Amino acid sequence: MSDNKYGFDTLAIHAGAQPDPATGARATPIYQTTSYVFDDAQHAADLFALRAFGNIYTRIMNPTTSVLEEKVATLEGGTAAVATSCGHAAQLLVFHALMQPGDEFVAVRQLYGGSINQFNHSFKSFGWNVAWADAENTDSIAAAITDRTKAIFIESIANPGGRVTDIEAVAAIAEKAGVPLIVDNTLATPYLCRPFDYGADIVTHSLTKFMAGHGNSMGGALVEAGKFDWAKGGKYPMLSEPNASYNGMVMYETFGNIALAITCRVLGLRDLGPAISPTNSFNILTGMETLSLRMERHCENALKVAEFLDGHEAVEYVNYAGLKSSPHYDLHQKYCPRGAGAVFTFGLKGGFEAGVKFVSQVQLLSHLANVGDTRSLVIHPASTTHSQLTADELKKAGAGPELVRLSIGIETADDIIADIKQALEK
Numbered sequence: 001m002s003d004n005k006y007g008f009d010t011l012a013i014h015a016g017a018q019p020d021p022a023t024g025a026r027a028t029p030i031y032q033t034t035s036y037v038f039d040d041a042q043h044a045a046d047l048f049a050l051r052a053f054g055n056i057y058t059r060i061m062n063p064t065t066s067v068l069e070e071k072v073a074t075l076e077g078g079t080a081a082v083a084t085s086c087g088h089a090a091q092l093l094v095f096h097a098l099m100q101p102g103d104e105f106v107a108v109r110q111l112y113g114g115s116i117n118q119f120n121h122s123f124k125s126f127g128w129n130v131a132w133a134d135a136e137n138t139d140s141i142a143a144a145i146t147d148r149t150k151a152i153f154i155e156s157i158a159n160p161g162g163r164v165t166d167i168e169a170v171a172a173i174a175e176k177a178g179v180p181l182i183v184d185n186t187l188a189t190p191y192l193c194r195p196f197d198y199g200a201d202i203v204t205h206s207l208t209k210f211m212a213g214h215g216n217s218m219g220g221a222l223v224e225a226g227k228f229d230w231a232k233g234g235k236y237p238m239l240s241e242p243n244a245s246y247n248g249m250v251m252y253e254t255f256g257n258i259a260l261a262i263t264c265r266v267l268g269l270r271d272l273g274p275a276i277s278p279t280n281s282f283n284i285l286t287g288m289e290t291l292s293l294r295m296e297r298h299c300e301n302a303l304k305v306a307e308f309l310d311g312h313e314a315v316e317y318v319n320y321a322g323l324k325s326s327p328h329y330d331l332h333q334k335y336c337p338r339g340a341g342a343v344f345t346f347g348l349k350g351g352f353e354a355g356v357k358f359v360s361q362v363q364l365l366s367h368l369a370n371v372g373d374t375r376s377l378v379i380h381p382a383s384t385t386h387s388q389l390t391a392d393e394l395k396k397a398g399a400g401p402e403l404v405r406l407s408i409g410i411e412t413a414d415d416i417i418a419d420i421k422q423a424l425e426k
């Protein structure tokens with residue numbers, strides 16, 4: 001059922017899934033097992049040497065997770081996907097496949113705070129060096145590229161600023177530099193935006209957020225477009241040179257347009273280990289069946305809330321690309337015309353203190369560190385997710401002290417607005 005003649009909503013339900021071959025079960029079963037019996041000794045040897053595809057051990061693949069992977073790959077329009085324990089793990093596996101110690105990558109500052117930390121600190125200890133650029137100024141991305149640059153990393157809709165990135169412009173810079181463009185598509189989901197349609201080479205996801213959608217399971221995924229030439233220029237030895245742990249196999253030569261995904265699986269998952277649990281794959285699969293319906297309502301509610309805030313006297317500004325007054329309105333119309341997502345920020349005239357007060361007054365909204373739940377969520381980044389950043393980094397990440405981030409849920413819009421209204425009045 002990877003047949004792309006079907007519409008997006010049909011694929012969200014059916015792609016990757018079929019009645020269980022063993023039992024006929026219509027919903028994908030949770031294969032809660034660590035390991036799988038080999039047919040015979042030859043079969044076992046073939047699986048270990050990658051001469052045959054099949055299940056060995058759930059750290060590397062699992063039948064429930066395989067359905068999730070095929071669904072994500074199909075919805076993004078990619079050749080293959082690998083699911084991981086969380087979004088950060090997907091980022092780790094992608095960079096592990098691309099980077100050697102001493103290599104660099106360019107990332108824009110307008111990112112999820114956790115990614116800024118991962119790139120600035122943990123990745124540095126692997127010898128992977130980030131060069132920061134500005135998503136608002138694509139020339140700064142081109143200027144940050146050196147002969148050690150191995151990738152460019154952006155978000156489609158940026159967390160937390162509610163900005164939309166000019167993916168096509170950045171893809172042109174990546175192509176000219178001969179490096180892949182990685183797009184974190186967590187906040188848009190393929191329902192709103194498919195980065196491969198605009199020239200991206202790799203998509204990463206925190207499935208924890210809108211894809212799963214119910215705030216109950218961690219997961220991540222990486223997806224490959226299947227068009228990048230990993231042999232050109234010899235920049236990616238893990239993909240283009242003989243691998244000592246697989247009898248000298250060359251991943252790109254053997255696996256072609258799914259070589260990156262295979263490398264992230266058989267080297268990344270095998271050796272670094274961030275596998276997703278089959279139960280979480282099941283929960284995320286269930287959530288993804290209603291992705292279109294949820295995203296439609298998330299966006300509709302978010303626009304209503306943004307319009308309400310825009311007219312409120314305690315509010316200094318609203319950053320929502322869906323508002324006609326937003327500097328990102330045109331990019332939103334181009335890259336995600338069905339909606340500008342449901343995560344955005346606004347600034348309170350009362351600054352840091354008003355932000356802290358607001359999050360303690362809400363009743364229906366939950367004050368917590370997540371986005372993309374059915375429930376409406378709120379956080380004050382400067383005192384939480386972004387508290388490890390310096391004042392300068394805060395500003396550059398688009399998260400000043402007065403800023404509040406909302407993730408608008410799918411409750412009755414009037415109820416969400418009434419709760420925000422009473423909290424603002426207090």
Ligand SMILES: *Cc1c(COP(=O)(O)O)cnc(C)c1O
Binds near residue numbers: 112186
């Ligand atoms: C949450 C998030 C991540 C990290 O994902 P986890 O599943 O929490 O590891 C990465 N990027 C964005 C945009 C996110 O919102």
